[in-house]
Amino acid sequence: MIKEIPKTYEANKYEDEIYKLWEGSGFFNPDRIKSKKKYCNILPPPNANGELHLGHASGYTVMDIFGRYHRMKGEKVLLYPGKDHAGIQSQVVYEKKIKAERGISRYDLGREKFYKEIYDFCIDRSNYMRAQEKKIGISADWSREKFTLDPEVLSKALETFVKMEKDGMIYRGERIINWCPRCATALSDVEVLHKKTAGKLYYIKYPLKDSKKFITVATTRPETMLGDTAVAVNPKDKRYASLAGKIAILPLQNREIPIIFDRKIEMDFGTGAVKITPAHDPLDWQIGKEHKLPEIQVINEKAEITKLGGKYAGQKIDEARENILRDLAELDLVEKIEENEINKSICERCKETIEPLISKQWFVNVDAKKYSLKKESLKAIKAGKIEIYPKNFGKIMEQWFSNLHDWCISRQIWWGPQIPVWYCEKCGEENYIVSIEKPKKCPKCKGEKLTQDPDTFDTWFSSGQWPYTTLGYPKEKDYKNFYSTEMMVTGRDLLFFWASKMIMLGLYRTGKVPFKNLFFTGLVRDKDGLKMSKSKGNGVDPLQMIEKYGADALRMILITDTTPGLDIRVYEEKIEKYRNFVTKLWNIYRYSFSSSDNFKLIEKISGHDVKSLADQWIVSRVNQAILEASRMLESKNIAMAENILIKFTWDDLANWYLEIHKLEKNDKVLGYVLEKILKLWHPFMPFVTEKIYGDANRKAKMLMVQKWPVADKKLIDKKAEKEFQNLQEIIVKIRNIRSSYRIAPSEIISASSQKLKNQEIIEKLGRVKFGEKIKQGINVSEKNIRIILDIAELIDVEKEKKNFDKEIANLENLIAKNSALLANKNFLASAPKEIVENNKIKLSEYKEKLKSQKELLENLQTL
């Protein structure tokens, strides 16, 4: 048998085959499973424009572990896959591509052709990415896979817009918005990043009308002055009190602008006087509205100065800034320039500087009368309708919802679903018609010339509805079966982009939360804690790692020692460790099946098959591991579950039990333990466990659909565990002595002892041989075991004495602490009984140990 099993498990040889087996079995599809209990996890649809990275892999691993665990518990499990058209991002990617490959822009292609090409591109990428997702081993039901632009999914998302419009939650308006000049579109607040950068604060003197005096304003963006329509100061600011009703002359433009008073102006920043440019600054826009100031647009959508900018018209803003500053300096109107840290706004997708512009856009009123997205979401979160991991992210979300502003949902990009609004040529834009299908006639004038609003939706508007659009709200079976879903796993970076929107829209549309558990993964970083990125070239390619170390090893590294919401560092050495562990598991299997010709995996074991102390111990330990690992998985604590299993498999089973098994073969016990660990490990390492299970048991069904083990509490034997621990300790002590006196393993030490259980085990693992009573030797003891080793001549008495003294001091210290604790009435009164009991046992153990240490010391002194 052993010759047939190779020494190492070569993951890349088997993984594809195993995945095909799973897929072919049809068990990824919940329809094949009969159960009342349902478990659904809608997978976050990756952007259909690139390839898989470690961030995806880490999320998928978490989802798949839970999914496989629940499937093994016999539940109807649905991991629902899909792809996202990813509006702006895909358009940016594709524009770069055609620019690089064909030297053209989207305008060269025209809207229709561009849309068609990018659609094909996304479908192509989706197919490619699907293959990558399978490599990770995710047990998703591909027969259901959806794309955000699939008609049945999309129409549900558009219906939400129609419903919102009816409910008075939608409005179209000219407001100041975030404009990305490169993407040529409006952006919502969350799509804008703020980056602290070094900048300058310019102090510019504005002459006062009919006076030789000036008012000095401080600004970081002098070029916007071309559009100034006021200068504002705080009404409490005494320095400017005399300027009430006065007029300033805007330099370069020679425009008369009023000096106004507004409480929003900070007195201690700059000069306390602020130039007001309603068309190009959010705060100024608000002030402008309140004071009814004109809005003069001097910067256009390409970040150039408009005609209204006079002689600077047509210049790029950087260029204009230089020219304006030079001209002002010539007029002696620049008072000073200071270094100043500024908060630069950049586009989340392309990193271009954002221009605040006034523009006509579609907005969702998040706090409308009929239905408040904001309040309902807050209510649901506060009521704990969603269990959030980590818990504190709930608080972050609450805060975010309470500060939520209206959501700009229109984008001026071409890629994505168009807003279902139609304009009649005759009746004008004011009388728009909301309809998913193109209306035949204008309901007002019966005119037939109707055109659709050219804007497309914010991509999060459709992906934010993903849980119920995929499941087929409101009538389809999947929706009825699986909504609200059990689990959602997503990166912490998508908290506001996506998770919040799913909650908001899910509640609005279905009245229910979209998921009962929300699990956040951290970001994957490199060895130095830096974010992985293509430009830095520090990315670790998941597919390369899978090829080299196997998917199981990669999965393990992505969940080991992790805490929800906290970032993880990934690098090759770490992955190696888990490849090694996979090999370890493989070799446990290899050893077991070389043990005898008819070695079998055994599901149930009866008491009388458990023979020796070691058997009792390992059987007890494995049941304990089942208990604990299951508990950890139930509480969504994957990393802890994994830790428990690693410790059991590597230490208890491989390093101890297997060595003992070589002496006192009990294939029933080993077969039983192996069967359990294959099942326990399956959700974590599905490939290697499936491979072993299949090879070991060709007649059985797949491991994937075997029942998750239930601990047999009758087999948990704390007394046997304790006794075995003593045995372990004495062996460790012998090894310790061997090591400190450099006795080679090949050298067998003569030893003697009275009435010894498990003599053979001590002989093999401690490499000693029991025989005639040894008169002069060194004593090793643990509890009721005492062994004399015939190495008196090797012993450095002084050194040993020191060791004993140290240990005795340590024990005395512990005894003192414990005695004090047990003498404390408060402790006895308030600590749980179990703890008190434990402490009593501990104390007596310490005392026993101390006694034996003292004896040993005495013994040593007679040498």
Next chain:
RNA sequence: GGGCAAUUAGCUCAAUGGCUAGAGCACCUCGUUUACACCGAGGGGGUUAUAGGUUCGAGUCCUAUAUUGCCCACCA
């Protein structure tokens, strides 16, 4: 400016208020004993960032402080 998190061995990270705070990597010593050198045995290495507090008991809870990171926000 506000909020959140982190700070534990040289490094990466665990630890559910209660067993002498644990792993892996790295390091040192020894070893190929017929599952595994992708291995085994042993070892060194900790004032759990600092200062207080609550508690019978604190790495864990509370309050400050420091450092780092992240997020949010209309100081131009």
